[in-house]
Amino acid sequence: MVISLVAGALWAMLPAYVPNNVAVLAGGGRPIDAGRTVGGRRLLGDGKTWRGTAAGTLAGVALALVLNAVRPSVATAFGVSLPSFPLRAAVGLALGAMLGDIGASLLKRRIGRERGAAVPGLDQLDFVGGALLLTLLLAPSWTLSTFTPARLVVVLVATPLLHVVTNAGAYLLGLKTEPW
Known part of the structure; x- marks a missing residue:
């Protein structure tokens, strides 16, 4: 059940x-x-570009479509229940993640933080808030049935851990100028 x-x-x-x-x-x-x-x-600063926002959004939507295609096989292979993604939910998750990050950048500039400056908590969860909010607006019934309270707890605990690991990896690979 936990798995x-x-x-x-x-x-x-x-x-x-x-x-x-x-x-x-x-x-x-x-x-x-x-x-x-x-x-x-x-x-916002130079780090928030039209190309990056468009590419990120398209990649998130494309991934959702791929996940829809492989979901039955993966769910059966691992014996788990996995949600499928209606297009509105896919767009909400992907674009909402980008907008959440952009909103956090705007907030950071307003409180005097420079590009790349860490704001613990905000840096790890800004995109989650944006993704969930826009998805709730675009696909409310899917969002409420998919993101149960238990799944939300998992997301809120796992996301900061994943964020730290992936950003450290990107920093070590030279893809980011700061490890957060």
């Missing part, structure tokens, strides 16, 4: 976990804020 719970929770979040990683790899180009400042500080 099925954890597998279902992480599976449901995969389309939200991938977009920010893809954005790091595919980013660059024109910043979303176009260099605008408020109070002498950038709105």
Whole structure:
């Protein structure tokens, strides 16, 4: 039962976990804020680009479609229950993850944090909040039935751990300039 719970929770979040990683790899180009400042500080900074946001969102949606295709085989092979992703949920998870990260960047600039500065908690869960909120707006019944309270607990505990591990790996590979 615990394995099925954890597998279902992480599976449901995969389309939200991938977009920010893809954005790091595919980013660059024109910043979303176009260099605008408020109070002498950038709105978002150079790290939030249109290309990265589009690539991350498309990757998350594409992953959800792949997961839909392999779900029956994976669920049977491991004896677990895994959700499928309606397109609206896939878009909500992927785009919501990107918007959550962008919102956190905006907040960090407003409180005087520079690009790359750590804000524990916010850095690990910003995309989760964005993903769940947008998915709730786009696919409410799917979100409420998929993200049960138990699965939400798994997501809120596992995500910071996964975030630390993946960001440290990206830093060690030279893909990020800071390990958080």
